[in-house]
Amino acid sequence: MDNRPKIAAITTIYHKYAHTQHIVDRFLEGYGWNSRHHYPPMDLVSLYVEQVKDNDISKDRLERFPTMKGYPTIAEALTLGGEELAVDGVLLIGEHGEYPSNDKGQRLYPRYEHFMEMVEVFQKSGRSVPVFLDKHLSWNWDWAQEMYDISQSMGFAFMAGSSLPVTWRTPSIDMPLGTSVSEGVCVGYGGVDSYDFHALETLQCMVERREGGESGVKWLQAYRGESFWTAHHEKLWSRELFESALSRSHTLTPSRPGFNNPFPTLDEMREIVKDPIAYQYEHNDGLKSTMILMNGLVQDFNFAAYIGSNQDILSTQMYLPMPPARTTLANFFSPLVNNIEKMFLSGEATYPVERTLLTTGLVAAGVDSLFDDEAKIDTPHLDIAYQATEDSTFWRT
Structure with a gap:
């Protein structure tokens, strides 16, 4: 028992369907x-929950798992009530809860504040231990960069992000490592400063595997509403890739009563999608990527790209x-937790x-572009180059 890693969970709120x-x-x-049924070979020994509401389930978990103790502060959860760090890994889960939003519509989750504590x-x-932080690093770019820099200077293993890069894929394929990619598109759904991050991770976990690896991003421009349709008409992004991504969707909204499989025309899409959004950006090596949110048309995340010398579509x-509409288990969190386990066990x-650092910056740039009347935002701070791992981490099952 003593040689099993001890894990602390630092969270904003703990209720059904919360992260x-x-x-x-x-x-x-x-x-x-x-x-x-797999049981992680480690013990979750401490829990800090910042907001306890009427729908809280942390009290139930603390009663049913007496080896896990609740603490009133982050420091006590990490030291187990003592003077020094007493755990071997940390979960930082700053998603959900009642927090204010700023003028740009960003929810001010305290991920940075919890990280700094x-x-x-x-x-x-x-000393330090491996850390996993759920979702993007922070709503504030400067804070996100600081968090990354601290992890590098202190030398602890640091992972972040969502389930998108590690969940199942249909079909179960990967971007060939080292192939050329000229353009990528993701068509997804959801809101700004929330599910846009999921769509950006969908794009990034694929295109980072291209020849030369990730090179960073030089600019981003957002399009919303009528300007989206104008950009789509002017083919600022590939209509072929857009349609290829839509053809992978399991949730494409029927465009006509009595039919469940026709591909919607552009006019039908305009009727279905009231507030389309796109972030288009150029990487330093010339790759063009476009993240598109089509609420009302799809409820999933679909990727398409031109690859290789023949510009084949992948x-x-x-x-x-x-959950609860399509599943009871939210099993896409299982591969995420499995990867976290591996980090806690290996220290790597x-x-x-860097993927999450880049997508955090892309979310912030997209928010800024929308807030600034869809201005083109230069992003010299996103000069973030890195190499993808040889083995992709998506769930093959």
Whole structure:
């Protein structure tokens, strides 16, 4: 028992379908994995929950799992009530909860604040441990860069992001490592400063595998409403890739009553989608990427790209069946937790946190472009070059 890693969970809120439940419950209860029910070979020993509401389930978990203790502060959760760091890994889950929004519509989740409280304990203890942070690093770009820089200077394994890069794919294919890619498109759904991050991760986990690796991003421009349709008409992004991505969707809205499989015309899309959004950006090596949100038309995340010397199309869907409509388990969190486990056991990240740093910056740039009347935003700060891992981390099952 003593040689099992001890894990602390620092969270904003713990209720049904919150990310805390999806992640922490898997460390407590286990989860289905490769034809069996898998129990992580580690112990979740401490829990900090910032907001406890009427729908809270943390009290139930603390009662049913007495080896996990709740603490009133982040520092106490990390030191187990003592003076020094007493755990071997940290989960930072700052998603959901009642937090204010700024004028740009960004929800001010305290991921940076929680991270810095954790770092203070690391510094006082003279050591650090692996850390997983759920979703993008922060709503504030400067804070995100600081968080990354601290992880590098202190030398602890750091992973972040969502389930999109690690969930199932339909079809179960990957971007060939080292292939040339000239353009990529993701068609997804959701809101700004929320599901746009999922769509950007869908794009990035694929195009980062291209020849030369990721080179960073030089500019981004957002389009919304009528300007989106104008840009689509002017073919600022490939209509062929847009349609290829849509053809991977499992949730394409029927465009005519009594039919369930016709491909919608442009006029029909305009009737269905009231507020389309796109972020288009150019990478430093010339690759063009476009993230598109089509609320009302689809409820999944679909990718397409031109690859190789013949400009062949590679397309797939990152399969993310959301509860309670399509699943009871949100099993796309299982491969995410499995990768976190591997990091806690090995002390090494299974995929690069630079991906999340870049997509965090792309979300912020997209928000800024929309807020600034869809201005083109130069992004010299996103000169983030890195290499993808040789083995992709998506769930093959």
